[in-house]
Amino acid sequence: MVEDIIIDVVGSFADGKTTLVRALTSESTLRHSEEQKRGITIRLGYAHFLVYKCEKCSAFSRYEKCEACGSKGSLYRRISIIDSPGHKTLMTIMLSGAPLVSGAVLVIAANQKCPQPQTEEHLEALKIIGVKNLVVAQTKVDIVGAERAKQSFAEIKTFLSKNGFDGVKVIPVFSIQDINITELIQEIGNFSRAAAKTTENTEMLIVRSFDVNKPGTEIEKLSGGVLGGGLKSGHLKVGDKMTIYPGIFIKNAWKPINTEVVRIQSEFGQEKEAGTGLTIGIMTKIDPALARRDSLAGSLVTAQDKPPSFRNRISLTYSSLAEKEKSVFKRPLQKNETVLVNVLASKILGAVNSIANDKVTIVFNNSNLAYYPGDKVILSRKVENVWVLAGSGTIYD
Numbered sequence: 001m002v003e004d005i006i007i008d009v010v011g012s013f014a015d016g017k018t019t020l021v022r023a024l025t026s027e028s029t030l031r032h033s034e035e036q037k038r039g040i041t042i043r044l045g046y047a048h049f050l051v052y053k054c055e056k057c058s059a060f061s062r063y064e065k066c067e068a069c070g071s072k073g074s075l076y077r078r079i080s081i082i083d084s085p086g087h088k089t090l091m092t093i094m095l096s097g098a099p100l101v102s103g104a105v106l107v108i109a110a111n112q113k114c115p116q117p118q119t120e121e122h123l124e125a126l127k128i129i130g131v132k133n134l135v136v137a138q139t140k141v142d143i144v145g146a147e148r149a150k151q152s153f154a155e156i157k158t159f160l161s162k163n164g165f166d167g168v169k170v171i172p173v174f175s176i177q178d179i180n181i182t183e184l185i186q187e188i189g190n191f192s193r194a195a196a197k198t199t200e201n202t203e204m205l206i207v208r209s210f211d212v213n214k215p216g217t218e219i220e221k222l223s224g225g226v227l228g229g230g231l232k233s234g235h236l237k238v239g240d241k242m243t244i245y246p247g248i249f250i251k252n253a254w255k256p257i258n259t260e261v262v263r264i265q266s267e268f269g270q271e272k273e274a275g276t277g278l279t280i281g282i283m284t285k286i287d288p289a290l291a292r293r294d295s296l297a298g299s300l301v302t303a304q305d306k307p308p309s310f311r312n313r314i315s316l317t318y319s320s321l322a323e324k325e326k327s328v329f330k331r332p333l334q335k336n337e338t339v340l341v342n343v344l345a346s347k348i349l350g351a352v353n354s355i356a357n358d359k360v361t362i363v364f365n366n367s368n369l370a371y372y373p374g375d376k377v378i379l380s381r382k383v384e385n386v387w388v389l390a391g392s393g394t395i396y397d
Contacts, residue, residue, distance in 0.1 A: 004277035005193050006080045006100050006230060007133075010126070011107030012118040016139035016175060020107055021083050023175040024062070024184070025049040046279055048267035051077040051189050060189030067182050078268055079188065080230070080279040084122070098125055099344055099376070100205060100230040102277065103133030103191040105184070109140040110152035110172075115159045121389050123163055124321065128378055128392040133191035136160065136170040137184060142177075193277065201372060202234030202242070202303040204282070205345035209296035211288040224262060224284045225291025227301065229345060230276070234303070237273035238264060241304045244286070244296065245370030254368045258304060259284040298346040300370040308370045313353065314343075316377050316393035318360040328388060329381055333360065340387045342378040343371050343395070360393065371395055 009017045021027070025047040052073030053059075054066035060076065061067040082101060104126050108114050115123075126134065136156055141149045153170060160168050169187055173180045208228035227244070236242075240261045247256040263283040264271040274280050282301075290296065302308055318333070325332060333339075337352045341362060348369055350362040375395050380387040 002075050003077045003193055004080070004275070005077055005102050005191060006082060006277055006279060007188065007191070008082045008084055008098065008101040008104040008126075008131075009107060010084050010104055010122040012109070012112075012116040012122075015107045015109040015112075015116075015119075016137075017083055017107045019175045020105070020137055020139065020173065021047050021081055023173075023178055023181050025081065046267065047081045047083065048279075049079050049081075050075060051079055051185065053189065060185050061182070062185060076189065078278070080267060080277070082279070098129050098131075098378075099232055100279070101129075101131060102193055103135075103188070104131050105188070106134060106136045107139055108136055108152075108156050110138055110144045110149050111140045114152060114155035119159075123159075123165075124389055125378065127163065129376060134165060134168050135184065135187040136168060138170055138172045139175065141172045142174045200233040201306045201308075202236060202240075202301075203232040203308075203344070203372070204234075204236060204242075204301035205229045205232055206244075206296055206299040206301060207345050209291035209294050209299075210281075211292040212283075213288055222288060224259070225286040225288045225296070227282045227284060227291065227296060227299070228280070229301075230279045231274060232344065233276065235273065235275050236261060236264065236280075236282070238262070242284075242301050243304050243307065245300045245302070245308065245310055246368050247299075248290065254310075256310070256370075257286055257290070259286045298348075300344055300346065302370075308372050310368055310370050312365075312368050313350075313361060313363045314341075314369060314371065314377070314395050315359065315361045315397040316395045317358050318377075318379070318391055318393040319358065320391035321389065324388070324390065328383060329390065333379075333381070333390070338382070339390075340380040340382075341369075342380070343369060343375055346370075358393075373397065 009021055011017050027047040052061045052064050053076035054071050054073045056071035057069045059066055059068040061073055064073050066073050156170050171180055171183050206227045206229040210226040212226055213222050238261050244257040246254040261282055264274050265281045266278050335352050335355055339350055341348050341350050348364055348367055350364045353361040353363045373395055377393045379391050381390040
């Protein structure tokens with residue numbers, strides 16, 4: 001049976017993530033005009049590739065013909081890649097896609113001392129969401145001498161050990177020349193994947209939304225708004241009734257949107273149904289203007305018969321990043337402090353309403369959050385006008 005799996009490519013700004021993704025997939029994730037102009041990832045980027053398993057030597061390959069022994073391989077996995085922004089000001093965008101992933105490639109450049117601040121933050125985020133499948137791609141070894149490459153390798157191993165990832169493999173790669181990419185594929189092929197739980201609540205996290213209609217399209221030929229993202233749990237098929245939260249703001253209140261799945265599209269083509277482990281686009285029956293320019297990004301889609309909690313406040317058990325609380329924030333979380341909260345694909349500003357031991361209540365002014373008790377919360381605090389990862393928790397109310 002062919003498995004679907006989503007992996008995240010993370011790391012600091014300009015460490016070579018997008019170039020590595022291109023080597024893996026022959027695709028560029030810089031598709032937005034501003035990204036192409038500046039040469040950096042601003043939004044979550046997407047790409048995909050197939051992994052085959054050799055019938056003779058069991059090696060993994062990007063091609064049906066085994067790259068190791070030349071024998072025939074069988075399709076083993078469909079891999080969806082999320083290319084996350086590395087700049088510190090875009091950290092919350094990386095967090096919006098993190099709940100979907102089963103594994104990650106951490107990109108670390110050899111020409112800079114390890115770790116860089118964003119390398120630390122990305123690894124902290126992966127630890128918080130519980131990602132166990134990890135491999136490190138050491139990039140830019142081609143522009144440093146042998147001694148610096150060895151020194152960088154040692155820095156990376158020390159950094160991983162400090163964070164509890166002693167067994168993670170570090171692979172030096174030269175992406176442009178396709179050197180050691182096959183070694184990286186072996187690690188990705190061995191990533192474990194949790195069994196899909198189709199009996200759980202259907203939760204689709206929306207990280208992009210689109211109007212695919214061309215200007216001037218006649219009304220009767222218009223297609224409904226498209227929602228892009230992936231399933232955190234459950235199962236979705238054409239014809240399913242679903243609800244989009246928070247929906248639209250009407251008369252000082254949020255009104256969730258009821259709609260229906262018209263078509264499911266993945267990077268691999270049209271799908272009759274979808275489960276976890278696959279990035280997808282869902283064509284719906286909603287007014288396409290509502291989905292234009294990512295206006296529904298951050299939304300939660302659920303089955304209509306299993307609605308989530310939908311409130312302007314949450315209560316959570318909270319655990320801070322103690323070392324960062326002392327060195328970066330200089331003080332513990334404060335009552336009435338403004339914080340940025342990531343829950344599922346949503347990022348929302350709130351104010352700390354109460355703190356009692358490890359219990360924190362956060363209130364959202366003029367906003368509502370859709371969630372299920374037990375969902376993970378990632379909390380950021382502002383330092384010099386930049387949101388910095390501060391801790392995490394679990395919603396209990």
